[in-house]
Amino acid sequence: MYQQLINKEAKLSVVGLGYVGLPIALEFARKMKVIGFDIKPSRVELMKKGIDPSNELETADFDGCDIEFTSNPSDLREATFHVVAVPTPINKHNLPDLNPLLSASRTVGKALKKGDFVVFESTVYPGCTEEDCVPILEEESGLKFNKDFKVGYSPERINPGDKEHTLTKILKIVSGSDDEALEVISDVYGSIIKAGIHKASSIKVAEAAKIIENTQRDVNIALMNELSLIFNRLNINTYEVLEAAGTKWNFLRFFPGLVGGHCIGVDPYYLTYKANELGYHSKIITGGRVINDAMGPYVAKQVVKKLISKGHKINGSKVLIMGATFKENVSDIRNSKVADVYNELRSFSVDVDVADPHASSEELMEEYGYGLVDEIKESYHAVILAVNHDEYMKLDESYFKSIAIDDALFVDVKGVFKEKIKELDYWSL
Incomplete structure (x- = not known):
């Protein structure tokens, strides 16, 4: 199989061409013939023109790739090795x-x-590939698992917006349904991954490894968020505490924030779902999720409290939220917790504007019911820096003062302007 792919005597398909699937498809297409399949014809047409609908890749990244983009499922019959990378x-x-x-x-x-x-590359709970996906493959094909076709799991490790830890530079976990499958899958991925291959002992182990990568981060960020809730009551700055504690060599560097996106804010729920199914009810993981999911409303309520303490009438107060995507320097708005900040402020009848140089106003309106302002106005009672886009990091206090009232509140969610805001009323997690 491997030699046939390398010799271009066989084809590889990638099903799902989002922020995970497209980079994989293009990388394989530099070595072999690839069929790139996506269910949305509009996305396929963009990719045929060398445009990444996720805005992660440049047109030059499509150069030199032997790939056929399609939304026709029958084209997949030409492939013998299929990679599934759907959400x-x-x-x-x-x-x-x-x-x-x-x-x-x-x-x-x-x-x-x-x-x-x-x-399969999609993040799932342990057992999903063999218990949920394989029976469907058997039913639809009429073939027998491990006799007629073989299966593997290789979890994606794509980090949107990260130009350093790209696909080929990240160690790749692979697993297979038997020894032959493991070797073939390892060889196929080894043809494009420069960082090396880790062979997991089973598909379940590989599935579990992926899901705890993000669960671990989620729980640690939840601890930081809970510390922020405590330190706010003590009237001390969380980032100053973390800076001091970070001088110890073995202190783990995690920070408070809004935990959204389609990895950290989602994956733990897959693990707790499976645990519940097995009769175990997670305490730490579930507790972490509760804390992190509550941070958006918490930020909004702190803004409201501080505006009240300044004597402002909340109904009609103007607030600007800078950033709408789930993380910095990406256009992806899926599961963005900025929406929670917006909705909570609106529940108090606050007049809220949202700006973002990367997000689509149309997508925000469709997903959350609000869009972006055409231009940032003046006289805001509060400015919330919710997402640290590079464009915002170049700004200074004089800019923020120019769009705000004299005694405005500046909310720096991630604490990046901690030493730079001297005149505005400053608050961060």
């Missing part, structure tokens, strides 16, 4: 939404032939 979100009840993954499994299942391989 695995949660629903409004914080339960796993496997619909995209199961739908992709049905699509791939219809295209499966004897001897094919299927590798």
Whole structure:
């Protein structure tokens, strides 16, 4: 299989061309023939023109790639090695939404032939690949698992906006449904990953490894957020405390903040869901999620309290939120906790403007019911720096003063302007 792919006698497909799938597809396409499949024709048309709909890659990244972009599922029949990289979100009840993954499994299942391989990259709970996806592959293809086709799991480690830790520079975990599958999958990924391959002992181990990477970060950030809640009552700055504590060689450097996106804010719910199914109810992981999910409303309420203490009438007070994406220097708004800040402020009848140099106003309106202002106005009672885009990091206090009233509140969620704001009333987590 590996030699056939390298010799371009066989084709590899990537199903799902988002911020994870597209970089993988293009990297493989520098070594072999690739079919890039996405269910949205509009996205496919953009990629045919060398445009990344996720705004992560440049047009030059498409150069030299032997890839055919398509939204036609029948084209997948030409491939013998399939990589599935679709989203695995949660629903409004914080339960796993496997619909995209199961739908992709049905699509791939219809295209499966004897001897094919299927590798899943989507983040799931341990056991999902073999218990949920494989039966669909068997049903749709009429083939027998591990006899007619083989499966693997290789968790994605793409970090949106990170230009240093890119796909080929990150150690890749691979796993397979048997020894042969493990070796083939390891060889195929080894052809593009420069950092090396780690062979997990089973698919479940690889699934679990992925999910605890983000769960660990979530729990540690939750601790920082809880410390911030405590230190705020003590009237001391959390970042100053962390700076002092960080002088100890083994102190772990995590910071408080709004935990959104489609990794840290989502993955732990997959693990707690599986734990609940097995009769174990997580305490630390669930507790961390409760704390982190409450930080958006908490920031908004602190703004309201401080405006009241200044004697401002809350109904009609003007607040500017700078940043709407889930993290800095990306255009992705999925699961952005800035929306929680906005909604909480609006519940107090505060007049809220939102600005962001990277986000789409149309996407925000569709997802959250609000858009971006065409231009930043003046006389804001409070300015909230919610996302540390590079464009904002170049600003100084004189700019913030120019758009605010004399005794305005400046809220620096991540504490990046701690030493730079001297005249405005300053607050951070």
